[in-house]
Amino acid sequence: MGFQQSVFKKPVDMNDLGDNSNEEINLKKRRKEALEELLKRIGKENRPLNIAIIGTPGSGKSSFINTLIASITGEWRSHAMVGCFGGLGLQKTKHIATYRKEKYLKHAKDVKHLMKFNFPAILDMSGIDDANDRDTKMLLDLVFSGRIPENSKISDILQNIRQNEEELNNLYPLAKSNIRVDRIIFLVSAANPSLPENLMQAVHSSSTSRRRDIPMFGVLTKIDDPFTSEKNEYQEFISRMRTHLGILDIHLLRCTNYCDVNLEEIKDGIRNNLPEIDISVLRGMKQILDPSITVTEYKRATLNQVDAGGILMLAFVILMIAIFIMLFGK
Incomplete structure (x- = not known):
């Protein structure tokens, strides 16, 4: 079955009495339990993992990052800039940005407690075109191996790949300050019937390079507004996504992002969370951040x-x- 899919519901009005009030109390209790289970799974002793969020332009990567952080902290904030372009496939993020726990947990309600746990560093980058060519694979190899400095523009990296290939080792040397990727999350929107199959194959290939084998997961967002109401068509879409990523159904998180249609009034830049969204994300991250799943490092002679x-x-x-x-x- 994979990560449990939650049916999106409108927020419950606290002014309502009876069953609605009981439902909200139950949801909040389940959200707290899901967070406690995640904390227990990631622990305090291991090194925090580094997660790369990959997808095509306008696929909703930044929205998912904001949703993930909101589910952990208990309140929504605009950490990653999100653009609304009416489905034009444009994007706000044009570089590589890293969100470490010291940055995104500092406004959490229980910051001192949460900071003790090994929450991941989240690597956000501009969307990559749907291609499986040499330049795309070289870009992914550089990112996954931790050779790209933070805040580098993707367009500059691609230009160096095309024009200065022989100097790549000098331009992007291995550095302790850079992030080597421990998990790859490929994000797809259920609202778009077209799968980026070429990019998915390129990411799958680069995740199993000669040097490292990086665990990969899928995230399917917009499950509240899928492109089709036909169950068979939807299941075929999911099956194709899993096949191209080479993942099991248990490694596919189905969720809804926080976005304009489900966020209530803005109050000082902070919006109230919806537990039904948080529960799905927290349960999915419990699987993704499982420390028993490790990167395979191949020894070179x-x-x-x-x-x-x-x-x-x-x-x-x-x-x-x-x-x-x-x-x-x-």
Whole structure:
């Protein structure tokens, strides 16, 4: 079944009495339980994970980041700038931005308690065109390996890939200050019937490079407003998404983002949370942030190991020749 899909509902008016009031109390209780389960899962001892959010332009990556942070902190804030372009596929984010827990938890209601836990660093970047070409894969490799400095513009990186490929190691060296990706989340909107299959294949390929095998997950947003009302068509859409990402259904989070249609009045830039949204996201992140799921680091043979192997092989060949001469040389 994967992460449980919650049916989106309008916020309950606290002025209403009876069943509505009981329903809201129950939702808040379930949200608290979901957060406590997430805290227990991520713990306090391990290194915080680094998560990259990947998707095409205008797919809702920044909205999902705001939704994720809101679900953790208990209040919605505009951490990642979101644009409303009426489905034109435009985007606000044009660079690589990192949201660390020290930044997004500081306004949380229970900041001192939450700060003790290993909440992830979230890597946001501009949308990538639906392509599976060499430039796209090189860009993804640089990002996933942690060689791109924070606040770098994606357009500049692509230009260097095309014009200065031989200098990439010098332009983007490995640095301790950069973020090596531990999880990849590929985001797709259920409101759009067209899947970015080329980009999905490129991300899947880059997540299993020669050096590292990075766990990948899918996030399907806008489940409150899917492109179709036909169950079979919707399930086929989900199946295709999973196939192209190479993930199990349990690794696909279905959720609704906080957005203009479900956010109430703005009060000092803060809006009230909807527990039914938070519950789905928190349960999904419990799976994604599971510390038992790890990156596979492939060991590369050192020069000395290669030399030693070559010497042993040469000695073996010489020995076999000598034996052959002794037996058949006369």
